[in-house]
Amino acid sequence: MNTHMKAHLLSTTDLDREAALQILDTAEELARVSDMPIKKMPTLRGRTVVNLFFEDSTRTRISFEAAAKRLSADVINFSAKGSSVSKGESLKDTALTLAAMGADAVVIRHSMSGAPHRLAHADWMDAHVINAGDGTHEHPTQALLDAFTLRQHLGDHITASAEGSTGLDGLHVAIVGDVLHSRVARSNVHLLNTLGAKVTVVAPPTLMPLHTDNWPCEGSYSLDEVLPNVDAVMMLRVQHERMDGGFFPSAREYSQRYGLTVQRAATMPDHAIVMHPGPMNRGLEIESRVADSPRSVIVDQVRNGVSVRMAVLYLLLGGSESALGDGAA
Amino acid sequence: MTAVPARPADSFREVLDASDISRALTRIAHEIVERNKGCDHLVLLGIPSRGVPLARRIAAKLSEIDNSHVPVGSIDITMYRDDLRLKPARALAHTEVPPEGIDGRVVILVDDVLFSGRTIRAAMDAVSDLGRPQAIQLATLVDRGHRELPIRADYVGKNLPTAQSEAVHVKLTEIDEQDSVVLGVDAQ
Structure with missing residues (x-):
């Protein structure tokens, strides 16, 4: 069992005004990175971000991928099509696999409302979960x-x-x-x-x-x-x-x-x-x-999407503990 | 040995007052002109928060001495720190590169206190992601020693011998409504 809880971004109802403004202000500073000759910062070096997409969404996936890469994180793209999921693997087994591979954050897109919440709170893995769209629930x-x-x-x-x-x-x-x-x-x-x-x-x-x-x-x-x-x-x-x-x-x-x-x-x-x-x-x-x-x-x-996702990744993963999200699981 | 009694809050003593700070910055400005044989191709980058007003003040003095305009900007080093994972993620400060850019120029980093040198290491990494300066120099109002990296300042306002346990606080009117440098021990 984990004794220290990780924070996640599952719903905008978890964000109070202060947390939301912190993300926007951070994104504003990070927007400059896209104007720099070297569009990369070393901040998340050695961290692994998994894009776990059960639904097709090229735009959202590449936006998260660009954001993670500009912060020097390693990115693993896991799409359901042609993967073990299409062979009937459960969300739990997928989560256990990602945990074994050392994922620090999982960006999840799923057709079922609540899937990110389940992934975050079922104690299957010890990673930050970012909801990239779940069913008719939240994005x-x-x-x-x-x-x-x-x-x-x-x-x-x-x-x-x-x-x-x-x-x-x-x-x-x-x-x-x-x-x-x-x-x-x-x-x-x-x-x-x-x-x-x-x-x-x-x-x-x-x-x-x-x-x-x-x-x-x-x-x-x-x-x-x-x-x-x-x-x-x-x-x-x-x-x-x-x-x-x-x-x-x-x-x-x-x-x-x-x-x-x-x-x-x-x-x-x-x-x-x-x-x-x-x-x-x-x-x-x-x-x-x-x-x-x-x-x-x-x-x-579209351009701002990359900056905002960089801010979310930085605030969740950049420090010793997350600076936002619902920390209490 | 008995435990050291808690010091009163006013244990801080002033080591530089407003006129000391002003004289130190004037001297730094003269040294910058002398070392670089003028102010062409210079750009000052202050490290937030107190390095930024210091950089502006030095630039103002440079324009008095050399009658030339020196571009001033700021460079946030948060994303380049080596101790990010030791503390919760911090808010970012402003990075502002002057329109002249930094390529081929002499970048002078300006900070209030030089201590371990880790901030400057991070700043040099941040600068190289912004371009390729001809050289990087360092100006600091106070050098308090205790370096942990092979880094030294080119321009120092005051060398201040300190104990590792002591704290140096620089106060500037732009931020703190007064000009003063104090040395003491922070309350635990």
Whole structure:
């Protein structure tokens, strides 16, 4: 049994304002690394980070891989396809294998909500667990990079907080699309609220969660009513597999009512920005011309993803004990 | 032997006052000009936190002496420390490379206290990830001895013999609202 507990990043609800700001501030300093002639720091030399991906996600995996490599960690990519998992190995046996190989951190993407929590707390291994997206539950590093991008672009519209730190106070952010199934939406609702922003989730009734009473946000069925009052709009990806589940009447109708068209984007305040976690369905949830417009910060989100993940890896692995996360297992 | 009685909080004594610090920095500035035969191709990098205002003050004095502009920046060494795993992960300070860059220039690292030398070792690693300077020199307000690495300063404000158990605290108006260097023993 482990006597000292390791910290993990499983959910944005584990982060208080101080911890969230520490990650964003650290990421801000680390963002400079990508401008350095040598994009590498020796900080995590000799540490092993395993990318354990049970679901395909090239973008998230390479972002974590770039982050770990810029900090000089050794990276092992473990994808479920073509591995022992496809031969029926359980999560427990995979964890025991990774522990035996000396993993210091495991970045896990899994289709089942709660898999990262199980991995972190089942006492199978002694490594930090970072949730890289689990089912319809959470995707905390996506929310952190979104918060980072909001702070970067909307600094002039953020209200100074009482204690002098710069969060997202005073901002109004709309999250639009399949909120029901979106781990990006869940993680963002909690994190943005922690940082002081007002959040409105916008979805058709079939894709709005039934029980949002304990969500710190407002809800709306009308994108047109919300857009004139936002500082940022986050468009969620429409999952094609949901098309057949009775959630959408048709792609065309969804696009007409909830797609971010050029005309709709024009109703937003001049300073408002457009975000998307990627990969985009151009022409469905977002029109191409909006995605490529000056309002769009989608490419910045990708770049910021590396900095934010470097910050998380550094704060979890860099010291003798983790500087964040839910330390008490 | 009986246990050493706890010293009162005011056991710190001042070893440099504001005018001592100012004179020391003026002398360092003159030595920099002399050693480098002018200020061309120099860049000052302060090590946070107190090395940064010291670097700015030296640059101001250089511009008075030589009537030339010397770029000033800061270099955070946290990610290059050799004792990272001994303590919880720390917050990072600001690294700011002047627009002139450091390639081909003489980089002068500026720190408040030179002790084990480990900070400077880390700073040299950090500098080499930023570019390839022609040379790296070191200026420190106080050299208190007890080196653990083969490192020495090129410019020293004051050599201060100390015991390993003693602490040196540099206070600067930019951060601490007064200029003073004190020596004593920290309360446990």
